Amino acid sequence: MELSDLRIFQTVAQHGSVSRAARALNYVQSNVTARIQHMERKLGTPLFYRHSRGVTLNPEGRKLLSYAQKILAMMDEMEKAFQDEENPSGPLLIGSVETVSGLPAILSVYCGRYPRVDLSLVTGVTEHLVNDVLAYELDGAFVSGPIEHPEIAQELLTEEELVLIASGDGASHTLDECKSRPLLVFRSGCGYRARLVQWLAAEGITPSRIMEFGTLETILAMAASGLGVSLVPRAAVAHLEEAGRIRCHSIPHEFGRVSTVFIRRRDAILSSSMRKLLETIRQFRDEGGTGTSQPEAAARS
The missing domain is CATH 1.10.10.10 (Winged helix-like DNA-binding domain superfamily/Winged helix DNA-binding domain)
Structure with missing residues (x-):
């Protein structure tokens, strides 16, 4: 054979x-x-x-x-493993949840530095992306963490605050809204959805209805229209809150903090393209979300 x-x-x-x-x-x-x-x-x-x-x-x-x-x-x-370490090339398939606020900056810097890499991105919910990485169907993925699995290696990207959101035209947000309004969520397997359900269960609240959507944009539009409430990172809705389209409500700290991590198989050989992606992620994190070193920034200004 x-x-x-x-x-x-x-x-x-x-x-x-x-x-x-x-x-x-x-x-x-x-x-x-x-x-x-x-x-x-x-x-x-x-x-x-x-x-x-x-x-x-x-x-x-x-x-x-x-x-x-x-x-x-x-x-x-x-x-x-035998690629040019400083000028990687070839395919790199990664996944991501839809709420990674720094992802456009990371990928923009990475693709600008390493144009020979054929990078492809697919979106999904955390559970499915983790399974795809474990099945060797993705080289890596940005997911809600931390991920506890012996075959997964992870790199911290950011830690963010999760907030309850609803229409900016309504009253201030209370737990009563979670009793009377539908929960607007991604399909099962989403880390934010799991965190929202855990919080409500701790408060003794059973949602009246759960509505699933496929994209973050749709969830935000439905929340702004007054259809229901959702739990998302504050950074993902700052522009809508500033415009008065939604209101944000803090939730208890044990449920209201979320980390975004980049995961890959622990036993996978580090290709040069993956090594450079990890370097870009670390630089983005260490420089406070810019992904650009001071010399690069000065050269572009």
Whole structure:
């Protein structure tokens, strides 16, 4: 069995179709079919359920996919380890929750310094992003922390205050609003949502209704319109509070502080592109959220 066989198998599993996988790999379909059959003979078991819509992994196929992802990820990391340390290149896939206020500055500085890196960003909730990092599907992610997991290494980015928000047209915010108004939250797995539910439970409050949304912009717009209340970092809504569109209400300290951390697999080889990203994150944090050293700032002024 060759590494190319594992890549073919992984692609077929991802696409759920031999023909679509062949097109994605630019292979002849019969070659893909032959390589899959070779793997099944080598392992002594079928790997897929065949049906009219394509193929679906069976239990043995899911087992092999787990090994294939680890092996291929290690091979990719090996190649990255030999990149030019000072001028990294190649793909770097990271994830982020939507409320990282310093993310645009970090990525702007990083991409400006290392234009050969093909950086891609996906957004999601903390729980899902952590799982994607653990499954080698993301190189790293900005999430709500801290994260307690033996296979995760994390780098602190910021610590922020969480505030309860509602429409600026309403009365001052009290716990009664949490009883009568819907909670506006991201889908399950969001760290802010979990913190809000924990706080309300400690106050003996059961929300009247929970409404899920996919983006921070939508949650903020719904809160400003008076639809409900939400819990977000104060820095993410400072502009709306200043404009009078929302009001912010502090919550108890044990629930009202949140850290943002950058996570990666502890066993992952540090590629030059990842090493430089970590350096950029540390510089941003240590310089108070600017991400620019004094000489760089002076040169641009």
